Amino acid sequence: MLRRVVSATTANQLSTIAAATTTAGTLVCCTKLSYNPIDSNCITSCAWTQQLNDSFVQSGKSITRGMNHNSNVGHEASCETSNGNEMQSECKRSMLVVQKQSKKVEEEDIVQQIRPILQASKRALRLINTVVMIVFEYKVDQYQHWIDSTIKSTGLEYFVATKGEDFVRQNFERDVENKLKDLQEAQRAYAEPDEDVIRSKEEIEEKRRAVHDAAKKLGEAEDQLSKLISNSSSGVHSRAAIRLRNLCRINGGTYIKVGQHLANLDHLLPPDYIRILQSLFRDCPVTPYSDVREVIREELGDYPENIFDEFEEVPIASASLAQVHVAREKGTGQKLAIKVQHRGLRETSNGDLLALEYVVRLVDRVFDEFKWGWIVDEIAPNLPKELDFKHEGNNAEKAAEHMKKTSLNCVVPKIHWNSTTSRVLCMDFEEGFSVTDLAQMEKSGLNKRNLAVLISSVFQAQIFDDGFIHCDPHPANVLWRKSNNGEPVLVLLDHGLYKQIDDSFRMNYAKLWNALLVANIDDIKKSCSTLGIDEMYPLLSAMLMSRPFDEVVERSKTNSFTAKIKIDAKSDAAMIRGYAQQYIGEIIKLLDKVPRQMLLLFKMNDCLRHIDHTLGSNANTLVIAGKYAVKAVYKSRCNQRTFINRLKDWFSYMFVMSRIRLFEAAEWWAYERRLLT
Numbered sequence: 001m002l003r004r005v006v007s008a009t010t011a012n013q014l015s016t017i018a019a020a021t022t023t024a025g026t027l028v029c030c031t032k033l034s035y036n037p038i039d040s041n042c043i044t045s046c047a048w049t050q051q052l053n054d055s056f057v058q059s060g061k062s063i064t065r066g067m068n069h070n071s072n073v074g075h076e077a078s079c080e081t082s083n084g085n086e087m088q089s090e091c092k093r094s095m096l097v098v099q100k101q102s103k104k105v106e107e108e109d110i111v112q113q114i115r116p117i118l119q120a121s122k123r124a125l126r127l128i129n130t131v132v133m134i135v136f137e138y139k140v141d142q143y144q145h146w147i148d149s150t151i152k153s154t155g156l157e158y159f160v161a162t163k164g165e166d167f168v169r170q171n172f173e174r175d176v177e178n179k180l181k182d183l184q185e186a187q188r189a190y191a192e193p194d195e196d197v198i199r200s201k202e203e204i205e206e207k208r209r210a211v212h213d214a215a216k217k218l219g220e221a222e223d224q225l226s227k228l229i230s231n232s233s234s235g236v237h238s239r240a241a242i243r244l245r246n247l248c249r250i251n252g253g254t255y256i257k258v259g260q261h262l263a264n265l266d267h268l269l270p271p272d273y274i275r276i277l278q279s280l281f282r283d284c285p286v287t288p289y290s291d292v293r294e295v296i297r298e299e300l301g302d303y304p305e306n307i308f309d310e311f312e313e314v315p316i317a318s319a320s321l322a323q324v325h326v327a328r329e330k331g332t333g334q335k336l337a338i339k340v341q342h343r344g345l346r347e348t349s350n351g352d353l354l355a356l357e358y359v360v361r362l363v364d365r366v367f368d369e370f371k372w373g374w375i376v377d378e379i380a381p382n383l384p385k386e387l388d389f390k391h392e393g394n395n396a397e398k399a400a401e402h403m404k405k406t407s408l409n410c411v412v413p414k415i416h417w418n419s420t421t422s423r424v425l426c427m428d429f430e431e432g433f434s435v436t437d438l439a440q441m442e443k444s445g446l447n448k449r450n451l452a453v454l455i456s457s458v459f460q461a462q463i464f465d466d467g468f469i470h471c472d473p474h475p476a477n478v479l480w481r482k483s484n485n486g487e488p489v490l491v492l493l494d495h496g497l498y499k500q501i502d503d504s505f506r507m508n509y510a511k512l513w514n515a516l517l518v519a520n521i522d523d524i525k526k527s528c529s530t531l532g533i534d535e536m537y538p539l540l541s542a543m544l545m546s547r548p549f550d551e552v553v554e555r556s557k558t559n560s561f562t563a564k565i566k567i568d569a570k571s572d573a574a575m576i577r578g579y580a581q582q583y584i585g586e587i588i589k590l591l592d593k594v595p596r597q598m599l600l601l602f603k604m605n606d607c608l609r610h611i612d613h614t615l616g617s618n619a620n621t622l623v624i625a626g627k628y629a630v631k632a633v634y635k636s637r638c639n640q641r642t643f644i645n646r647l648k649d650w651f652s653y654m655f656v657m658s659r660i661r662l663f664e665a666a667e668w669w670a671y672e673r674r675l676l677t
Contacts, residue, residue, distance in 0.1 A: 299424045
């Protein structure tokens with residue numbers, strides 16, 4: 001025990017103990033062979049001193065001077081001192097010093113082991129409290145009409161009168177609810193016709209127009225409600241979202257990661273959640289600079305001011321797991337971005353994940369309609385990888401190599417390995433603006449459609465070219481800048497969360513997108529079946545495209561890449577939300593059935609869809625994804641078939657690619673004409 005404690009003592013503490021042992025000018029000498037009972041304390045002290053000395057041999061901090069050993073004697077020795085009583089007193093004081101140091105080290109070890117557990121438990125209690133309060137508020141809101149009627153019947157409505165602002169908001173919310181019901185009814189009438197009734201083309205067209213009109217009205221109503229509640233916190237959705245946001249901010253780390261993921265589910269969650277949780281991308285908690293200095297010292301061996309020419313104390317960005325500081329490389333003055341992990345996160349992340357999983361599973365069992373365990377299933381195995389910045393550096397280099405092969409205008413910051421560890425990542429500083437900074441886009445005259453196409457192309461190329469995919473493309477990780485020729489350049493950050501999908505899954509996924517592009521219903525069924533989805537293939541297809549499956553049926557008849565009727569981004573988002581909320585139960589069940597590899601692809605699609613809607617200039621993801629999928633399928637067949645079959649595949653491939661190029665040219669011309677008018 002003594003050796004273990006002593007070995008943990010620092011060199012300075014050892015020097016202090018050695019000095020205390022020789023204070024009175026007396027040196028311990030082991031010279032005699034006889035045992036003297038009178039000097040038993042001294043002998044004990046001498047034996048203890050020898051043990052202590054042995055423990056320090058490796059560090060070169062021997063605390064005994066002039067100690068002579070006789071290997072022929074065994075273990076017995078006696079001590080002579082010039083001042084016996086003083087020496088005994090001095091030895092006792094030395095022992096007390098070491099005992100105190102040992103006790104202090106042991107206490108610090110225990111505290112270091114317990115602190116993460118206590119912190120995680122504290123955050124877990126906050127989580128449970130927040131979930132209980134949110135569930136309670138929704139239950140109260142569920143019976144609000146009954147409560148209002150009861151209050152009115154008792155004549156107490158005067159005492160609980162609704163405030164003017166709340167009254168206006170309730171009217172807008174009722175309007176949104178009614179228009180959402182109208183949309184869902186129109187969608188059901190169009191997508192689920194009576195099997196005994198054969199509808200004419202005119203009836204089908206009329207019902208499709210009814211869906212688009214209802215979606216447009218819902219989009220306008222949601223826009224008005226969003227403007228009204230932008231500075232308001234009333235309404236059950238707003239109150240619940242604020243509770244959730246506050247929980248994520250206070251708990252930090254893993255909780256912010258989950259909150260950011262929820263903020264991208266704009267097709268599943270009410271607009272209040274999206275609006276409020278989006279703030280988690282911008283104002284994550286910031287680690288004090290004193291902690292930043294300590295993390296860098298622990299990882300790189302010295303403080304930042306000694307490693308770099310300059311190091312800005314205030315971070316330029318803070319995220320769920322780390323924050324970024326600007327620095328200048330020593331000697332060259334090159335501008336660097338230093339990503340520093342939040343202190344203590346590595347030690348507490350496991351406890352946070354355990355608490356999140358327990359609460360989510362519990363709520364899953366209590367509420368049949370609540371099945372969100374797949375979020376925990378997705379985050380749990382990937383968080384340890386995200387916390388290893390060396391892993392992120394390797395991902396960044398691999399992604400940069402792939403981007404060079406694609407010739408797309410995408411930049412990945414270069415990693416500086418001499419200043420990179422598991423908790424500190426050093427890379428080139430790349431200038432750029434957030435993809436949601438619409439004001440800067442207008443100011444620079446950037447073509448938003450070209451940016452949307454570039455973003456979609458970069459991520460679809462990752463999926464279908466080599467299957468190495470950035471799965472966390474939220475707005476803070478995707479920047480843009482304008483090149484000298486006026487075209488957008490993408491800057492891709494935060495490479496901690498990647499997924500390497502296997503070739504078998506990648507090809508089945510590519511075949512599915514190929515079938516979706518050309519609207520081949522039979523091939524869609526086959527591809528979904530290889531992915532483990534049989535009866536629910538229309539729902540999986542609709543989720544991947546963010547389009548209703550009836551549009552695929554329509555395109556299969558018209559041999560087109562798009563539906564006849566086009567709507568604006570707000571109406572499109574409203575339509576997707578209408579379908580999602582209508583089939584939320586089926587969607588959650590499907591998420592439990594699909595291969596685990598697809599969950600991260602769904603997350604990536606959610607992030608890209610959110611960026612697409614924010615830009616307000618939707619890229620045709622179906623065509624872009626289909627283009628890369630067609631290439632992947634064609635390449636896989638080239639090495640596996642006879643010459644005649646390869647020739648047929650080539651003609652088929654060239655025919656589809658020609659259609660895609662003509663379609664893209666027509667889309668570009670239509671967009672330019674709209675800009676001119």
